[in-house]
Amino acid sequence: MRLLSAVLVALSLFLTGVRGNHTSRTCIFQTLSDSDKDFCRGDLEVIYPDVGDVSCSYVPKCHGYRRRLSREWGSPHIRYSWAEKNKKYVLVMVDPDAPNRANPRHRYWRHWVVTDILGTDLRNGKVKGHVLSGYVRPSPPPHSGYHRYQFRLYEQPAHKHIALSPEEDASLGSWDLKGFVEDFGLGHPLVKTQFLTKYYED
Template sequence: MKLLAAVLVALSLLLPGAWGSEASRTCIFQTLSESDSEFCRGDLEVIYPEVGDVSCSYIPKCHGYRRQLSHEWGKPRVRYPWAKKHKKYVLVMVDPDSPNRADPRNRFWRHWLVTDILGSDLRAGKIRGKVLTSYSRPKPPRYSGYHRYQFRLYRQPAHESIALSPEEQDSLGTWDLKDFVENFHLGYPVASTQFLTKHYED
């Protein structure tokens, strides 16, 4: 991540016209504050091909990255190098700050939910399994400040068939993540990470 930031800064200095804009001189993926970085555990990588691993960082506004994240980029590669090859895993992506961090009355907003992911695929950054909620791009509302987009990886108990209730399928918001985890005996995440972003015009 730090290497990527250094490369982006170097390119901004070398490209013609780079000095014409303040954004191009300061395009750095800043790491999260100490309190937010504590959520990042277990070396879980979230990789958007256009920029690389965004785990435990802020998405910068420069080069249109926030806009592209919300409107153009597809789902990221999620890689967990310590996955057990023959075990299965559950990947959850949620926004705990809906509609904003000060008043998260729609917590948790579900952005992606995949079960039955083989550890061998996770090691390669391939999320193949049973998709219970298709990937939804992060789209923080205008003037709502920074939102955390959290990725939680659970080991799936053997022979456990996981599904959403009809009520859960009908709504992405106000999802009871704790209840879901307890119902299917998922326990604590084996790894977790997050990135922060806000509306691209803010």
């Protein structure tokens, strides 16, 4: 009888372990809350390896995705299927929640700015152009909560040369995004999206 009980306990523990491992393999991609989802407009895809398109979603912690996003992965593929082949575009990626969403005194932290992107490349998910600000991985500080990483795509005015000022170039934080857009007549973004993530150990 004792042997049978021991076998049943061992079997129960084994099955619990199997179920636990099965659960850990399940990776749930949550869509954003309504207030954050409202920012997303149009069909702009932000594609990282293994994860795929993270537009308008939370980056999950499972499979080390948040850690890899912050430590390993390079710039994402950006795809906009409706880009016009003969036009050029400007891509801007910023964090409006630096150092945290409750006190964003360093908004808009500049993570990536590329101009002169051809519509044909955007259709294929490639960002080729003139890099004004090199890609900086999303790396929210510990215990700072979720950060929004926003992508805005603008149509570039014909024959317009776009550049950062020396002052802008000297610092990534507290970037005057509105002033940049107005200075070069970019108008409203054609499409925009964002994803949310936080420090990978939180």
